[in-house]
Amino acid sequence: MTAPSVPVLAYENVRKRFGSFTALNGVSLEVAHGEVVCLIGPSGSGKSTLLRCTNGLETIDGGRILLDGAPLPPDAAGMRRVRRRMGMVFQNFELFPHRTAIANVMSGPLTVLRMPRSEAEHRAETLLDKVGLADKAKSYPADLSGGQQQRVAIARALATEPEVMLFDEPTSALDPETIGEVLGVMKQLADEGMTMVVVTHEMTFARRVANRVAVLERGALVELGPPAQIFEQPQVARTRDFLSHLGWSG
Amino acid sequence: MTLDWAIVWENAGALARGAEITVLLAVATMLLAIPGGVLLALMRLSPVRPLALASAGFTEFFRNLPLLLVIYAAYYILPLTTGISFSPFATALVALALNVSAYNGETFRAGIQSIRKGQSEAALALGMSRAQVMREVVLPQAARRIAPVLASTWVSLFKDTSLVSVIAVGELAYTAMRIRSQSFRVLEMLTAMAAIYWALGYPQAKLTDWLYRRFGVRE
Numbered sequence A: 001m002t003a004p005s006v007p008v009l010a011y012e013n014v015r016k017r018f019g020s021f022t023a024l025n026g027v028s029l030e031v032a033h034g035e036v037v038c039l040i041g042p043s044g045s046g047k048s049t050l051l052r053c054t055n056g057l058e059t060i061d062g063g064r065i066l067l068d069g070a071p072l073p074p075d076a077a078g079m080r081r082v083r084r085r086m087g088m089v090f091q092n093f094e095l096f097p098h099r100t101a102i103a104n105v106m107s108g109p110l111t112v113l114r115m116p117r118s119e120a121e122h123r124a125e126t127l128l129d130k131v132g133l134a135d136k137a138k139s140y141p142a143d144l145s146g147g148q149q150q151r152v153a154i155a156r157a158l159a160t161e162p163e164v165m166l167f168d169e170p171t172s173a174l175d176p177e178t179i180g181e182v183l184g185v186m187k188q189l190a191d192e193g194m195t196m197v198v199v200t201h202e203m204t205f206a207r208r209v210a211n212r213v214a215v216l217e218r219g220a221l222v223e224l225g226p227p228a229q230i231f232e233q234p235q236v237a238r239t240r241d242f243l244s245h246l247g248w249s250g
Numbered sequence B: 001m002t003l004d005w006a007i008v009w010e011n012a013g014a015l016a017r018g019a020e021i022t023v024l025l026a027v028a029t030m031l032l033a034i035p036g037g038v039l040l041a042l043m044r045l046s047p048v049r050p051l052a053l054a055s056a057g058f059t060e061f062f063r064n065l066p067l068l069l070v071i072y073a074a075y076y077i078l079p080l081t082t083g084i085s086f087s088p089f090a091t092a093l094v095a096l097a098l099n100v101s102a103y104n105g106e107t108f109r110a111g112i113q114s115i116r117k118g119q120s121e122a123a124l125a126l127g128m129s130r131a132q133v134m135r136e137v138v139l140p141q142a143a144r145r146i147a148p149v150l151a152s153t154w155v156s157l158f159k160d161t162s163l164v165s166v167i168a169v170g171e172l173a174y175t176a177m178r179i180r181s182q183s184f185r186v187l188e189m190l191t192a193m194a195a196i197y198w199a200l201g202y203p204q205a206k207l208t209d210w211l212y213r214r215f216g217v218r219e
Helices: A047-054 A076-084 A101-112 A117-130 A146-158 A176-191 A203-209 A227-232 A237-245 B006-010 B012-044 B049-063 B067-082 B088-113 B117-125 B130-167 B172-183 B186-215
Strands: A009-018 A021-031 A036-040 A062-067 A086-089 A164-168 A195-199 A212-217 A220-225
Touching (some): A009 A047, A021 A047, A021 A220, A036 A203, A047 A164, A047 A195, A076 A101, A086 A146, A101 A117, A101 A146, A101 B130, A146 A176, A176 A195, A195 A203, A203 A227, A212 A227, A220 A237, A227 A237, B012 B088, B012 B130, B012 B172, B012 B186, B049 B088, B067 B088, B067 B130, B088 B130, B130 B172, B130 B186, B172 B186
Parallel strands (some): A036 A195, A036 A212, A086 A164, A164 A195
Antiparallel strands (some): A009 A021, A212 A220
């Protein structure tokens, strides 16, 4: 990075333990403005934990995480202000089942930003349209397919106008035929310049959309580089092993 | 044996007034015991240990005492400890609310715990406070999930209000029993009482079934 700008996200030697299990063993990584970083690696490698530490759903045991150069605040009120600036999308969508699609998208603006209802509604309509679901505004989550639910969840996460989007295996719980529509929305976001950190098993997506790919194993970052390097000329044996286990032929 | 149903018609007004007090008592109890139950559940699930223990103590105390005993105790102890003489209605309301709050507390606790962690995390990730997560996301879903249990508590409560007749609250059971003891028309008054309780209770049970179908959340 030659730009003088501060990275949107910076992980400095981040450590996390669950009891005797070391989930993150000193991970350092910077995510620049507008960059898409995909985190890949075997299950239990710490990818999701790193993502969940980013917005404080998990606390860290060592190191620092900085948003726009400022360390994550230690207090709950400060953390809430930081979370508004990060959108998160979960593997199991986690839409609120008692609310319609549009009410789900309005949740953040109404409750967190205290936006007037009409304004929140307008923003939610725009976002649902963006993810191609304007006609499903009044539908409840139970009446939507997995892919549709995940697109509503993306709209909901975008509704507080975050600076960075965190995706935690957003397509892992989807039927194969609906994965494409979700990846399409994510690609569109990336093209618009959204800063994104994506935990994924979709190697094709990582290769096509990521600016850089980070390979994690046993809580450590084993290789970091542009997709062309990671998928075609991996420098580290463990990256090659992981990709060959997936049947990736390069 | 001859039955004289005239006694029922002659006392229709008194019985109607008794039924009205029964309904009023049940509604007032539930209006206190729902917030009471939510409060007990939130205290029980709180990380602050004294709060959790206080709630658990309250719940186990009132859940395991016979309601009749609580009613008598309230009648004798409340005026002694507070120095205020409560009306029989207020005394009955306190006793019923204590008992039903303890049950509702357990119901709400189960409901809150049944909402998966991911729902709270999604709400927290939007920037909501713990209180907002509870109010906006967890409680509305928990309330729908426990609606059938609350409904059955309501149906029990409606019938259990008859126990407060022992402290001379002029509700339906007390009124019917008073007329019985004055007229000696035992079978007629018991039949009338049964018919009124059933006629009031059955539509409530059906209504709660309907509410559940109407507002139940699918996942």
